[in-house]
Amino acid sequence: xxxxxxSPATLSVSPGERATLSCRASQSxxxxxxxxxxxxxxxxxxxxxxASPRATGIPARFxxxxxxxxxxxxxxxxxxxxFAVYYCQQYNNWPLTFGxxxxxxxx
Amino acid sequence: QLQLQESGPGxxxxxxxxxxxxxxxxxxxxxGNYRWGWIRQPPGKGLEWIGSIHYSGSTYYNPSLKSRVTIxxxxxxxxxxxxxSSVTAADxxxxxxxxxxxxxxxxxGQGTLVIVSS
Numbered sequence: 001x002x003x004x005x006x007s008p009a010t011l012s013v014s015p016g017e018r019a020t021l022s023c024r025a026s027q028s029x030x031x032x033x034x035x036x037x038x039x040x041x042x043x044x045x046x047x048x049x050x051a052s053p054r055a056t057g058i059p060a061r062f063x064x065x066x067x068x069x070x071x072x073x074x075x076x077x078x079x080x081x082x083f084a085v086y087y088c089q090q091y092n093n094w095p096l097t098f099g100x101x102x103x104x105x106x107x
Numbered sequence: 108q109l110q111l112q113e114s115g116p117g118x119x120x121x122x123x124x125x126x127x128x129x130x131x132x133x134x135x136x137x138x139g140n141y142r143w144g145w146i147r148q149p150p151g152k153g154l155e156w157i158g159s160i161h162y163s164g165s166t167y168y169n170p171s172l173k174s175r176v177t178i179x180x181x182x183x184x185x186x187x188x189x190x191x192s193s194v195t196a197a198d199x200x201x202x203x204x205x206x207x208x209x210x211x212x213x214x215x216g217q218g219t220l221v222i223v224s225s
Contacts, residue, residue, distance in 0.1 A: 091210035
């Protein structure tokens with residue numbers, strides 16, 4: 001099973017600032033990586049697939065990069081609606097696995 | 108616009124079987140590139156993939172749950188199903204169904220909380 005490690009666990013950021021979230025895979029997943037945003041009481045929402053393309057309707061301030069074992073989700077200028085938990089998920093190998101999440105909170 | 112909706116009992120007794128239905132609307136359940144998935148989230152914790160099914164009937168299960176999980180589908184009703192047997196309190200979670208396109212998930216259902224308790 002591929003273990004996905006996200007860091008940091010919590011990121012405190014002021015509105016308008018840049019946020020950088022990391023996701024590391026225990027072995028290469030190529031670019032078969034997705035990012036999701038989850039707000040309290042809601043289902044996760046797909047942000048990024050295949051490591052970098054944005055899902056339909058996702059603002060351009062969200063960007064993904066990386067390949068192999070190291071991935072980054074960047075939110076260029078945090079808006080109030082971006083404070084949430086973010087998960088990465090690999091789909092290169094069965095079983096599909098998620099990271100434990102990074103909580104982005106208001107500083 | 109594709110929508111998914113989970114349904115089923117919110118309370119299950121220990122040792123019994125948890126059974127959930129996901130109803131798909133606004134699109135087809137029979138498309139070659141889609142695998143329909145179940146994911147769960149224990150209260151206050153992260154996401155765990157349970158398993159997925161292709162419309163052909165091929166199934167893929169998390170080895171950690173494989174001995175207790177069965178996923179099936181009814182294309183005529185545009186529904187797919189989750190059965191999880193011999194449940195314990197550790198199976199208490201919000202259960203989500205989702206459309207898996209090349210195994211990333213979008214969209215998701217709103218989720219349904221299932222509590223395992225006597």
